Amino acid sequence: MSTDDGLVVRNKQVILKEYVTGFPKETDLYINNGGTIELKVPEGSNGVLVKNLYLSCDPYMRSRMSNTRGSYVDSFQPGLPIKGYGVAKVVCSRNPDLKKDDLVWGITGWEEYSFLTETKSLFKIEHKDVPLSYYTGILGMPGMTAYAGFFEVCSPKKGEYVFISAASGAVGQLVGQFAKLLGCYVVGSAGSKEKVDLLTSKFGFDAAFNYKEEPDLDAALKRYFPQGIDIYFENVGGKMLAAVIANMRVHGRIALCGMISQYNLKKHEGVHNLISLIVKRIRMEGFLVFEYYHLYPKYLEMVLPNIKAGKIVYVEDTVEGLEKAPAALVGLFDGRNVGKQVVVVARE
Template sequence: MTATATNKQVILKDYVSGFPKESDFDFTTTTVELKVPEGSNSVLVKNLYLSCDPYMRTRMGKPKPSTALAQAYALGQPIYGYGVSRVIESGHPDYKKGDLLWGIVGWEEYSVITPTPDVHFKIQHTHVPLSYYTGLLGMPGMTAYAGFYEICSPKEGETVYVSAASGAVGQLVGQFAKMMGCYVVGSAGSKEKVDLLKTKFGFDDAFNYKEEPDLSAALKRCFPKGVDIYFENVGGKMLDAVLLNMNVHGRIAVCGMISQYNLENQEGVHNLSNIIYKRIRIQGFAVFDFYDKYSKFLEFVLPQIKEGKIKYVEDVADGLEKGPEALVGLFHGKNVGKQVVVIARE
């Protein structure tokens, strides 16, 4: 007889419109067999950490044909996202019992996955906290790395602006930019976060966008000579303000537009003529186009962590039952640093 376990899951109750609410999610408990089907190449994993990421909002809405990147979550099914997991049993040649991996798993205690390159990554380095593979050493870290070095075309001495700068990606982009000798300013939505940017992450300057009646004026104050590089996490009014402050031949790496994800009708951006006037390059990107550089990224970033040169802040919610609250809070900026949900500490 096969051993079984109960499997608590977070499911999507209803398609979300506007800001997601905790009541859009529900919990269910199923039973999972603690083995993989005979002859299958799938892997049974125990999920340890889950990652709360802004892009997940784009999967919560009613399916639309225009959103090529994001498939909608299925109603009544567990939502899914990046996580860190321990292999319980494996039919896959690359994974054996006890291995650790990070990648896409369900929001549940146990998942059965079919490991897929660029979707699942075996964890080889365990001298760092495992939760880091939901952030610094996982998708957000790789996003910051590819976005900054591959998309922004940065040069020493340039000015860099990062919005949502204390988040999982922003805090790293700012530090990468400082390493390169750029002048870096970040914005965030609370005094606590702004202080973090200036004191912990080494940003040259930072401001609380909620306390700025005129975002363009705030940018002009922080960048009297204009912005060479904008790392875009926000969209909408913020993008409009930045466009007015970009320098000639400026670059905007579009990583996310969290301000727009919860709007049924997206804000209009009015200052796009600056794209011509200032010959700006705006480049959207997705991390999964860059995962071939993941091992190069680890070689770069692991020594920096070891030497304490990279600072990293997590906001940890304890228990799967805290998952919906943590995820929903992301869209109100409640998290300070990378939002993680711990299902099980080992």
């Protein structure tokens, strides 16, 4: 446990202006340069004060920018800093499990310093011989999402045919590499030539295609999977999901991780060929990563040796400074990022 002398410092923040409808814009967020914070944890609190180092831009944050009901996560509050996954350094603590200078990852504020009372969701960083920014991605929530969705939901077997949409993103690039390590045939889709080339040249996918250049997604999938698809890791939704269902094999599995094509629509696109799930005995299952965090130690045992041996690589798209955070977050929804989008607040 540690305390500080209560020094007051500037605390730059990213604020949500008002609830968003349709595609988010950079102007939906603004930078508050005038905020301050006292570097002290109040007596009687079990919380911690942290200095934020890296912030994670993730697609699920779009739903938090709207005043929606029925979501698995609360909406952001207009006029207050937005929140998300990040890597931080403990400045002051009254929590017996965390002490000053500990490094953690978990939910924090999009600001220079955050006072956190929900410390059960923080993971203490023990392995520091890899880039700290990795704890926003491959060693954080996206990594666990890829691991849980592929291994726990899809129950993959060697030699199976695997398709991943939004495959160059924070989660997709890992699912593909996990599948290749297992001995699967892997194809990914992405939205630019640069991303498609990355899938085959850096991540080791067997093939990849630019969905924007395919007027007929059903025909494209038949070209890459003449024998059908065993596993589909879903990040897009809409027309892509419908085309995949038409090309699934008997007893195929679909892990519903995200549907980024639908997040900014007032009315979601429907999928009309669900009878194929019955005919082909396909299992389609949605999942949320926080239900699998108990497997995090097991995941680290698997992934860390592979990172250090160069068998798994990870691509980050990094911007420096909170001022660039709004553009980085909004850029997710028109595919500007290449790899995991990270905002550097401060370097350790």
